Amino acid sequence: MSELLDKAKKIKKASEILKKMNAAEKNKTIMEIAKEIKKNKDYILKENQKDVLLAEKKGLKKSLVDRLVLNEKRIQGMINACNTVINLKDPVGEIFDSFLRDDGLRISKVRVPLGVIGIIYESRPNVTLEATILSLKSGNTVLLRGGSDAINSNKAIVKTIKSGLKKSNIPESVIEIIEDTNRDIVNEMLKLNDYIDLIIPRGGKGLIDFVVKNATVPVLETGVGICHIFVDESADIKKSIDIIDNAKTQRPGTCNTVETVLIHKNIAEKILPGLKNRLEEKNVEIRGCEETLKIINVKKATEEDWKTEYLDLILSIKIVNEIDEAINHIKTYSTGHSESILTENYFNAMKFINEIDSAAVYINASTRFTDGGEFGLGAEMGISTQKMHARGPVGLKELTTYKYLIFGNYNVRE
Amino acid sequence: MSELLDKAKKIKKASEILKKMNAAEKNKTIMEIAKEIKKNKDYILKENQKDVLLAEKKGLKKSLVDRLVLNEKRIQGMINACNTVINLKDPVGEIFDSFLRDDGLRISKVRVPLGVIGIIYESRPNVTLEATILSLKSGNTVLLRGGSDAINSNKAIVKTIKSGLKKSNIPESVIEIIEDTNRDIVNEMLKLNDYIDLIIPRGGKGLIDFVVKNATVPVLETGVGICHIFVDESADIKKSIDIIDNAKTQRPGTCNTVETVLIHKNIAEKILPGLKNRLEEKNVEIRGCEETLKIINVKKATEEDWKTEYLDLILSIKIVNEIDEAINHIKTYSTGHSESILTENYFNAMKFINEIDSAAVYINASTRFTDGGEFGLGAEMGISTQKMHARGPVGLKELTTYKYLIFGNYNVRE
Numbered sequence: 001m002s003e004l005l006d007k008a009k010k011i012k013k014a015s016e017i018l019k020k021m022n023a024a025e026k027n028k029t030i031m032e033i034a035k036e037i038k039k040n041k042d043y044i045l046k047e048n049q050k051d052v053l054l055a056e057k058k059g060l061k062k063s064l065v066d067r068l069v070l071n072e073k074r075i076q077g078m079i080n081a082c083n084t085v086i087n088l089k090d091p092v093g094e095i096f097d098s099f100l101r102d103d104g105l106r107i108s109k110v111r112v113p114l115g116v117i118g119i120i121y122e123s124r125p126n127v128t129l130e131a132t133i134l135s136l137k138s139g140n141t142v143l144l145r146g147g148s149d150a151i152n153s154n155k156a157i158v159k160t161i162k163s164g165l166k167k168s169n170i171p172e173s174v175i176e177i178i179e180d181t182n183r184d185i186v187n188e189m190l191k192l193n194d195y196i197d198l199i200i201p202r203g204g205k206g207l208i209d210f211v212v213k214n215a216t217v218p219v220l221e222t223g224v225g226i227c228h229i230f231v232d233e234s235a236d237i238k239k240s241i242d243i244i245d246n247a248k249t250q251r252p253g254t255c256n257t258v259e260t261v262l263i264h265k266n267i268a269e270k271i272l273p274g275l276k277n278r279l280e281e282k283n284v285e286i287r288g289c290e291e292t293l294k295i296i297n298v299k300k301a302t303e304e305d306w307k308t309e310y311l312d313l314i315l316s317i318k319i320v321n322e323i324d325e326a327i328n329h330i331k332t333y334s335t336g337h338s339e340s341i342l343t344e345n346y347f348n349a350m351k352f353i354n355e356i357d358s359a360a361v362y363i364n365a366s367t368r369f370t371d372g373g374e375f376g377l378g379a380e381m382g383i384s385t386q387k388m389h390a391r392g393p394v395g396l397k398e399l400t401t402y403k404y405l406i407f408g409n410y411n412v413r414e
Numbered sequence: 415m416s417e418l419l420d421k422a423k424k425i426k427k428a429s430e431i432l433k434k435m436n437a438a439e440k441n442k443t444i445m446e447i448a449k450e451i452k453k454n455k456d457y458i459l460k461e462n463q464k465d466v467l468l469a470e471k472k473g474l475k476k477s478l479v480d481r482l483v484l485n486e487k488r489i490q491g492m493i494n495a496c497n498t499v500i501n502l503k504d505p506v507g508e509i510f511d512s513f514l515r516d517d518g519l520r521i522s523k524v525r526v527p528l529g530v531i532g533i534i535y536e537s538r539p540n541v542t543l544e545a546t547i548l549s550l551k552s553g554n555t556v557l558l559r560g561g562s563d564a565i566n567s568n569k570a571i572v573k574t575i576k577s578g579l580k581k582s583n584i585p586e587s588v589i590e591i592i593e594d595t596n597r598d599i600v601n602e603m604l605k606l607n608d609y610i611d612l613i614i615p616r617g618g619k620g621l622i623d624f625v626v627k628n629a630t631v632p633v634l635e636t637g638v639g640i641c642h643i644f645v646d647e648s649a650d651i652k653k654s655i656d657i658i659d660n661a662k663t664q665r666p667g668t669c670n671t672v673e674t675v676l677i678h679k680n681i682a683e684k685i686l687p688g689l690k691n692r693l694e695e696k697n698v699e700i701r702g703c704e705e706t707l708k709i710i711n712v713k714k715a716t717e718e719d720w721k722t723e724y725l726d727l728i729l730s731i732k733i734v735n736e737i738d739e740a741i742n743h744i745k746t747y748s749t750g751h752s753e754s755i756l757t758e759n760y761f762n763a764m765k766f767i768n769e770i771d772s773a774a775v776y777i778n779a780s781t782r783f784t785d786g787g788e789f790g791l792g793a794e795m796g797i798s799t800q801k802m803h804a805r806g807p808v809g810l811k812e813l814t815t816y817k818y819l820i821f822g823n824y825n826v827r828e
Contacts, residue, residue, distance in 0.1 A: 016745075020769075101790075105783065107789055107790070110767075114802075193626070197801050197802075198801075218632070218800065218802040220802075239824035242824070242826055247826075250827055342824070355433075357433075357529070358817065359817060360818040362820045362822060363821050363822055364823060365820055365821075365823075365825040365826075366825065366827050368827040369820060370818070375521055375818070387528050387611055387632075387815040388528075388612060388815065389803040391815055391816055392817075392818045401802070401805055403771060403773060403774070403806075404773060404774040404775065404784070405775055406774060407777050407778075407779075408777055408778040408779025409779075410650065410654075410657060410756070411657075411779040411780065411783070412660035412782075413780050413783055
């Protein structure tokens with residue numbers, strides 16, 4: 001039997017046991033995992049060093065090597081994540097939408113784990129730990145397939161997690177990692193409908209598109225964010241500059257960062273010079289449409305810019321004649337992540353939130369708030385940009401489903 | 415441009431208009447559609463007659479021809495469906511999970527339509543009307559692809575629906591039907607991610623499997639139901655026979671009909687003779703396991719029986735040694751639709767509902783209740799047997815999604 005099928009079978013079996021565990025047992029396990037991470041810190045760092053050296057030797061891009069690196073701070077981040085997840089409420093078992101029929105049949109929904117979650121991810125080894133503890137806490141087992149560049153780090157982290165599991169009542173096979181780095185394995189994994197209930201791809205657009213195209217297992221699409229801010233003519237100039245600055249520079253490599261700012265023509269001359277000064281102080285490269293170039297001296301934006309998630313200190317700016325043009329631009333180029341309108345006009349604010357259909361639609365706030373922590377979920381598995389099942393930050397509740405429970409008294413249908 | 419792409423583009427555009435319509439406008443439209451169905455009854459019946467004659471000439475199975483036939487009663491059923499859907503609450507626009515952050519940011523979810531729903535269905539032409547009005551009421555446009563056997567009926571119904579749309583403010587292109595009966599079109603439709611938000615296959619296992627395997631658009635799997643009833647040793651004999659009779663014979667062609675009854679060995683001798691008498695009175699063919707054959711004289715069940723959705727007056731029976739054996743049998747053969755335990759033992763009832771992970775899990779009731787009408791949803795698009803997005807009956811609410819709305823006061827993230 002292949003490694004994939006063998007592990008998928010083990011994990012599906014373990015899923016039946018994990019489903020019966022209560023929150024106290026799951027929390028104890030996550031605490032044991034945190035202890036083992038702390039104890040095995042040097043081992044994990046040593047194995048990670050192998051991956052980093054290999055990556056540097058292969059000439060991997062600096063930003064990718066940086067994602068791969070573990071250090072004291074990142075290990076501490078993993079331990080902190082365990083503590084955060086322990087303190088979150090277990091969503092499993094909640095009874096909701098309950099009602100009593102005239103014939104005495106009591107119908108309700110109960111929240112249950114999805115079952116087995118498959119995670120396909122790229123270079124960040126801390127995903128190995130974070131995805132595992134979020135899955136465990138929500139009662140799901142997890143089959144991991146990390147990038148080949150991080151294989152030594154991932155194997156070390158999984159080994160450490162399993163040491164923690166050994167000290168609990170939860171079987172070791174609630175988590176497995178595919179060690180075979182052959183790319184064909186991903187394709188096979190995407191079609192394991194009998195063993196995997198949900199696939200979550202975490203990584204760049206290429207990975208996500210490949211998964212969506214080839215999976216027969218249901219997919220939760222996360223991540224790509226071409227986010228927009230529309231500055232309406234009634235917006236406050238200074239506060240708008242503060243928001244654009246925050247949305248672009250607070251952490252430019254994240255998916256909720258603004259990539260394109262749309263500016264109403266009647267406010268363009270008032271806001272652009274100040275905006276340019278502020279962004280250039282923060283080393284942001286501006287790319288403007290033709291109308292923008294008539295007001296400030298910046299690089300020219302091309303069609304390609306409207307389609308690009310920079311994940312970098314670059315911002316494209318387009319001047320629009322009216323709110324409808326802004327809405328149409330967003331409908332054309334948005335990835336359905338986060339969009340914001342800055343305005344003091346009531347009807348324009350309402351029009352924007354009614355017509356823009358993205359996971360998060362803002363009035364007068366930075367797009368940077370789209371985040372599980374900021375939205376009160378505590379932690380997240382990613383940001384869903386699809387409409388099915390869950391939209392926006394994917395927390396513990398979004399990793400569950402429900403089933404109907406019906407309590408009868410020997411009832412038959414008339 | 416192909417018919418498919420042309421209609422997909424039109425429908426996506428119409429979707430933007432439909433999303434802005436309120437319940438009053440949508441209800442008026444459905445009322446106009448009902449009026450036109452009534453007015454054009456003879457035309458629809460005449461076109462349907464063409465399909466029926468062709469089907470008979472082709473030698474189609476009698477049960478399939480029966481599904482295809484429209485008559486006065488079925489046309490009245492379509493008109494009644496319009497009235498039912500008009501009276502349902504519009505789920506769109508509901509604000510929920512709202513909270514106010516310490517910094518004054520108000521975060522909430524608002525229920526919104528999915529967008530464009532693609533329906534791929536087989537011979538029943540009344541699905542054309544039912545799928546359309548459920549989609550319209552929930553703010554979704556609908557791209558229909560019916561079976562080639564029903565093409566004349568479906569075209570006539572769509573033409574009639576469009577006459578109703580002409581008398582309302584809602585554009586005609588909120589519904590389109592693919593007239594090209596070439597099978598390759600289905601495959602193309604399954605990959606139209608830029609135009610279709612959700613595909614719902616309605617039909618037999620072959621169709622559903624094909625859609626799941628080939629779609630890149632998200633799919634809502636509906637329908638196939640191998641439902642089980644487990645008669646525990648403590649169950650009341652007479653009431654258990656009433657429930658099995660109801661679950662098998664009340665409407666044997668439906669997906670929530672019981673197909674396999676599992677009986678605890680300690681109650682088998684007491685219940686089987688009476689059960690056999692009752693079912694044979696109702697013309698049900700029983701197929702039993704070896705142990706069953708020692709008690710009653712019936713046909714022998716094979717491995718194939720446990721895997722079969724009969725949709726007919728046939729029932730398979732298996733005697734089990736204990737509840738765990740019943741649970742394992744269900745886990746192995748269930749399609750995740752509906753399962754019921756008949757018992758007076760509290761802990762066995764709890765064990766069953768905790769360990770069985772199907773869309774609907776019953777204690778002491780017939781599986782026939784799994785239905786949008788019975789569960790209080792008013793009407794349904796089918797019964798979901800998948801875990802993502804929606805489980806069990808798919809009503810108006812399940813045809814929607816949500817987006818986050820964030821009301822700020824020029825807030826930036828710290």
